[in-house]
Amino acid sequence: MPSKPRNRLGEVYGQLTVLRASERRSASGNAYWWCRCSCGREREVPSDKLSHNLARSKPVITACLQCSRELQIEAVCAKNDREERERRQAALEARAALKGLVPERWLQLPLTDAHARELGQVLFFRGTRCLRDHLAPYRINGGCQACAGQTPSAL
Template sequence: MPSKPRNRVGEVYGQLTVVRLSDRRTKSGNAFWWCRCTCGRDREVPGDKLSHNTARKKPVITACLDCSKELQVEAVCAKNDREERQRRRDAEQRRADLKGKVPDSWLKLPLTDAHAREQGQVLFFRGTRCLRNHLAPYRINGGCLACAGQRPSADQSSG
C-alpha cells in the first residue's frame, strides 16, 4: 500500500488552489489532487506536477485546461511583441546609418512588415540587403522590389 501523501489542501500553485485529495494514483504512486482554478473550474492534477520551483525541468501544472491554453497564447503573443519591438529598433538603427545613401522616400516607409500592416501600407524598408544583395524596399509577402524589377537597388554596383 502506498504511503500517505502530505496534506496539500489549501496550497496555491499558480492559479490552482488544492481543494481535496483524489482517490487516484499515478503509476509511480503519486497521489492526484483536486484543484480549483481562479476561473472556478476544477481539475484533477497529479501531485508531482504541483510545484513552486520555477527552475524545475519537469513540467508543472498551474491552471485549468482552458486557462492554461490562454496563458500559452498570451506567452506567444508577448514573445512576438518583444521580437517585433527589437526588429523595429534594429531597423531604425540601420536606417539612421543609411541617411543620405538611400532616397528619403524609403526612410519614410514603415520599419517592418508588421508595422506596414498596422499602417495599412504595402511597402516597408528595413535597411537590410536581400539574398541577391539588393538594398531596396520590400513588399509585404512579396520580397525585394529590386528583385522584382520594380525599383533599382540603392547600391547600383550590386545587382
C-alpha cells in the same frame, strides 16, 4: 503500499487552490489532487506537477486546462510582441546608418512587414539586404522590390 502523500489541502499554485485528495494514483504512485482554478473550473493534478519551483525542468501546472491554454497563447503573443519590437529597433538603427545613401522616401517607409500592415501600407524598409544583396524596400508578401524589378537597388 505507496507512502501517504503530503497533505496539500488549501495550498495555492498559481491560479489553483488544492481542494481535496483524489483516489487516483499515477503509474509511479503519485497522488492526484482536485484543484480549483481562479476561474472556478476544477482540474485533477498529479502532485509532482504542483510545485512552486518554476525554475525546474519539469513543467508545472498552475491553472485549469482552459486557462493554461489561454496563458500559453498569451505567452506566445508576448514573445511575438517582443520580437517585433526588436525587429523595429534593429530597422531604425540600420536605417540611421543609411541616411544619405538611400532615397529619403525609403527612410519614411514603415519599418517592418507588421508595421506596414498596421499602417495599411504595402512597402516597408528594414535597411537590410535581400538574399541577392539588393538594398531596397520590400513589399508585404512580395519580397525585395529590386528582385521584383520595381525599384533599383540603392547600393
